[in-house]
Amino acid sequence: MGKLSDLSAAGTAVWLDFVDRKFLEEGGLEKLVEADGLTGVTSNPSIFEKAMGHGDAYDGTLAAFDKGNAGAATIDRYEHLAIQDIKAAAETLKPVYDRLDSKDGYVSLEVSPYIADDTDATIAEARKLWDAVDRQNLMIKIPGTPAGAPAIAATIAAGINVNVTLLFSQGDYQRVAEAYAMGLEERVRQNQPIDRIASVASFFVSRIDSKIDAKIDERVKDGDADSEALKALRGKVAIANAKLAYAWYQDFIASDRWQALAAKGAQPQRLLWASTGVKDPAYPDTLYVDELIGPETVNTMPPKTMDAFRERGTVAQTLTTDVDAARHVLAEADRLGLDLNGVTGGLVEEGVASFAKAFDDLLGAIAQKQPAEA
Template sequence: MSKLQQLSQAGTAVWLDFVDRKFLSEGGLKKLVDEDGLTGVTSNPTIFEKAMGSGEAYDEGFAAFDEAHPGASAMERYESQAIKDIQAACDTLLPVYRKLDAADGYVSLEVSPYLALKGPETAEEAERLWKAVDRPNLMIKIPGTDDGVRAIRDTIAKGINVNVTLLFSIEAYKKVAMAYVEGLEERTSKDLSIDRIASVASFFVSRIDSKIDDAIDAGTGGDEAKALKGKVAIANAKLAYAWFEEFVASDRWQKLAAKGARPQRLLWASTGTKNPDYPDTLYVDTLIGADTVNTMPPKTMDAFRDHGTVAPTLTADVDDARHVLAETERLGLDLDGVTKTLVDEGVASFSKSFDDLLKVIEAKQPKG
């Protein structure tokens, strides 16, 4: 059994944070499913920008679409190819989805980042993409912004699987967890089924340490703060998981569970290590526990397969995690401010990637 398979056995599902047409067509995804027990895939505008913006893998697809749809916009051309990739990934993972009875086997496609601050439009976009992909193991990615919360609730209420993205703070996570619950409760109030609806809450980790560590290096908190470097993101994630454990034991959740509801799993995102001084498997080794997902870029997945450590780390040293966050506040490192900034930067970054992607596609567009 590979270390990645052991990770799944320990309760943390292994997902790949990457999608690419050549990788799909050459069987790369199927190999990870077969050999490492991979059970999911995530995508985002940055991933598609890199995939479509380099090489010739998509040229044939664009040409065929252009012939059938002359004069199509860059956005329409992008969607035509992104949807094909997502459908292919869904089809590869469909046997996993069926084997696990809809507990896993999901592929995520993000709504346009331009809609991150437009709740009603996000819900409409989610439903449109759900119908366009037309696969039961699709998850629609919706940003966990204040505007996204209502869209998450409404999308779940329609029976559409949701991957909530760009979560950095525990408070933001609680809001989207409640949105998931309210969407399920709306369905039960109408006697609609909830037993095959899935959701994950994507909690970003490494970017928090990057911000906090930069502040410490700049002198915030003085020498005392140096002991917190590389610890704040993990502590933040552990306390989010502690809240998750409390909530799924609550009467409110148990009523839904009795009707077949599946818990909204915490998904650890941004798990590639940015600081070369830290172990390259840091954000996998330290976040292992039941009902979680870790979505890894290929480099991190390779590293964990080679030398990762599997142990039930999420529930270990929770009091220490509370101490780390208390010290973070005491020393003026402003975790709340950092997480708000990271949401804004995440939305801006994905929008820029989308801008760049559409420019690349326009450049490849036939003239005349």
């Protein structure tokens, strides 16, 4: 057992931000579970586009589906492929789910990015995907948009696990954390159990630094009078933002409202650090893992980041250290006009658009794979 297992022991569960048919069939996921203590998997349209849109790994399954489903819509052909992968990953993780008594062992499948601003459609698709996969260790990914929050509450109330995605701001995170509590409270009112309902809040990290750093670099290049103060913030805003989100989480789970739910067996909605691959080569490639380690959290890593941490990561309780310094970083960012709220708001819109573009490309690639009879 190595550093990734140590990371889990420190409270930050290790999830893989990747899924691929060949990887699953060759036992790649099982190996990570055994060797590194991996306890979860996330997917998104971009990941599926890379997996399904290139090569021939899915062609046989698609041809078999087409034979029995002549004239099937492209979206149905995609869902057949995706659901098979998600079921396979869920089966691999089922022993983890059982061993940890539903506290972990989850695989995530995202609702269509086309309906990110449609509450009712999101609720309906979450139910459809949940029924289609039919695995208790599934999480349905719902974006943390304004329309997503009531969908999250309704989906949790229906007994469906939720991975809230595309969270960048503390305000958006707080809204969906409260939506999770609302869903659980509705189940309590209905005399339904809440002890095996799980959720994570996927808080994105590196994309924030990419945007803020670009603003800093531009202003420094232009000879801004605050250049030194600006340079001091480079690579620090995203981690500070995440640390303060976690500080709010700690206060929330200590509140009377949450404690009333916890007394009935409610599981906390863990913060999941997403977008943890480093995009600036000037930074250590384990930065967004090293600096965000703490109890009841998850870090979902692309394979490259997982490899880097396995080799040279540092395990220490970092999430709850230097919180006052994190507040200072965000206060400085505000003083210097870096407009974190504007950046995070724009990133939500960009994230939805990026996933929609990946979904366009994915469906286009599948459409090009003609049915066997054609």
